[in-house]
Amino acid sequence: MKDERVLAQCNLFGILGAIPMLLELDPAARRLVKKKKISIGFAVKDGPRATLAFENGNAELTEGVEKCSIKLPFASCQKFNGMIDGTVTPIPTVGIWHAGFLLGPFKKLTDLLTKYLRPSPEDLADPVFFERSTTLMLHVIAGAIAEIGNHDKIGRFSASNIVNGTVKIGIGEELAVGIRVKEHQLTALHYAPEESLSEMIFDSFETARDLFDGKINAIAAVGLGNVRIAGMISQVDNINRILDRVALYLQ
């Protein structure tokens, strides 16, 4: 069963948390916010609060809404999740004069993100798009793993069985993210960790994509050598249990 609070955490820190990476990957996305210095605070009642700040074509997501130029309040996690679904239009309480940014560049940016995260088969046929889309998915998944491991009832049970240390999740040697575990609290690392206690490495973008899309099974892929696991396997095992729930929340 989905918990609206957990979904809001995933939407904010997983989905919107991928916007900084989108700007790094796609020059078109970067152009949309090239000359903007503006920040959007998402304040969800009984839910997560974070600010997405844009400057010089880059973006950063930080917890809290104390320093934002636009503040979007949401009466509930459900309302915030509705915004991500496109069924709720939020009204800013602070920075109403920046509405043009929300309706213009930010809307285009989130549409572009959706295009990458829910791609059409035609778009995926383009190798550049394919790689960017898969990269973004990896980052979204890392963010969602951390949120589910910290907030979801069953995810917390999995997290309670994970020993301290970082799990590296990568694609070949080119790309990796990490999940740092400390006292059963999970933090997503949107970069390749220098050291890890365990690892799960997909041999190619194609393998990663097929796994994310549920076309192949991770257990079979380990046997075939398309997915490599090493180190403290119990960490990988428990992260995989959380990963199962990522599909539930982000499908």
Add this chain to the structure above:
Amino acid sequence: MHKINDYTKSREAFARAVKVIPSGIYGHQGPAEGCYVPVEAFPLFSSRAQGSYLWDLDGNRFIDYMCAYGPNILGYHDPDVDEAAAQQRAISDCTTLPNTKMIDFADLLVDTVASADWAFFAKNGNDVTTLAVMTARAYTHRKKIVFFKGYYHGVAPWTQKIDYAGVIEEDVAHNIYVEWNNFEQLQEVFETYKGEIAAVISQPYMHGNFADNVLPAYGFWQRVRNLCTEQGAVLIVDDVRAGFRLDLAGSDHYFGFEADLICFCKALANGYNVSALCGKDFLKNTVSSMSYTGSYWLSAVPFAAGIACIEKMKRLNLPKLLIEKGTLLKRGLEEVAQKHGYDLRVTGVPSLFYLRLADDPSLRLHQAWIAECVKRGVFFTNHHNHFINAALTEEDIRETVEIADEAFAALGDRMED
């Protein structure tokens, strides 16, 4: 120097398997759950087995320390067990009315296992751990079951955890988890759930995966036994994995206490498929009243094999023999590790030893060493306890230590690169 194995045919077979079998090889014998790291170091399918050896599809021979994850206790194709099974097969096996071999086998178990007043037969360990828990609940009319963390009692939903695929919250709602060897915590749990605990279920010592194995603390089992008796809870020993490798009278007997219910499988019939729940007289009527059976549970061939296996184990005083062989191996491995400057921990009872290279907390070094051993013909696995069988010779042990030596040398060379 031993040759490095090639696994071309195993790989081809696996590629064929994944097309028609979920995950290719499911469960503990599969490369993912079996922690075959890196997978290229391990064979995936066998072609034949004899004594303490296993041959893979590519013709590589392995000294097999997994023993089919326990069932092979006398050696693959033990002639006495196979002969008894063949003779029974010529008479009858799976029939409408059971054969009296079933009574003979139950008689033998009651005579052999210290805490057994009766025996109930099934096929797998999971069948009898599940029956044990159902029996405890039926007898006590209580719901809650206490487990020791790190346990493994099978794959039925009640044995799994809330985050396992296909398990729902209600399946494990009455499971309570406490730390192994922590009697005070167990006592607290009994206080918190006064009158609600049906049973404590445990392996005879902590031989879970991914961690050094831990024997019971002095007096632990005796205190647990007394607490269960005082609180009216059933004490279940899951001897599926350790059974007959510590003590033919049961691992509870080895550790000086008596279980109310004790579960056997693996080594019970040297590979013939049968499991048994044995128990105290006061639980016999409860089991009698339960609806619990299976298509092949009363087949006679495994009973005949089980009788021959137990009789031979008795003749050989097998647990003592296996512990001696395990101790010899343990010493050899520790010495060779020390020679190369590695800190190899060999834990658990030597007939059921667990290996860990303690030099690297990530266990990558351990995995690399195990891989080098497997590539040279010693079948170890990374994070599961191992098993000794009666057919293992001193020459096998010597060869194992020799391969372990070469594996450490390969590791050393690699570290210097």
